Amino acid sequence: MTSVLFSGVLIFALRWQANWIANRTKEELRLLNTSLDVERASWVLESLIELKTEEIQEMPSELLEAVTRNLFSEGASAHQVEAPLNELADILQQGAKSVKIKLGENEVELDASALKKIIKASDKASRSAPQT
Numbered sequence: 001m002t003s004v005l006f007s008g009v010l011i012f013a014l015r016w017q018a019n020w021i022a023n024r025t026k027e028e029l030r031l032l033n034t035s036l037d038v039e040r041a042s043w044v045l046e047s048l049i050e051l052k053t054e055e056i057q058e059m060p061s062e063l064l065e066a067v068t069r070n071l072f073s074e075g076a077s078a079h080q081v082e083a084p085l086n087e088l089a090d091i092l093q094q095g096a097k098s099v100k101i102k103l104g105e106n107e108v109e110l111d112a113s114a115l116k117k118i119i120k121a122s123d124k125a126s127r128s129a130p131q132t
Contacts, residue, residue, distance in 0.1 A: 007108045008118035009125065011101065030074075037072045044068060088115055 044067055051059055088099055088110065098111040110118070 001114075004108055004110065004114055005117060005121060007101075007103065007106070008110065008114070009121055011103070012118070012122050013125075034072070040067065040071060089119065 044064070048059060091099055092110075092112045092115055098109050099115075101108045101110065
């Protein structure tokens, strides 16, 4: 039983870490895009001010549309994946008697009571883990 618990916690930890890395990467890319959008907006404003000082009425609309296209637009947000343990719990709550997980050559079978123990252990571990 302890090997099942250890395997469950190990799976949870690996998936949590992969999810954390993916979220951090997405956030860094979003911040980079925002920084680039600020630069583009600054360039557009400087260009408009220069055109006004040169007494040109307005910037050509085609150029303005091309330069400001997708400025500060958030991409379509992808479906957020739930925590792996929550997904397993949902499967078991919907009527499955057990769930088999294959890890390389090893196979782990979890039932509702084993999953509750794993969730309790992971909650305890997440409360004691440092927040980032």
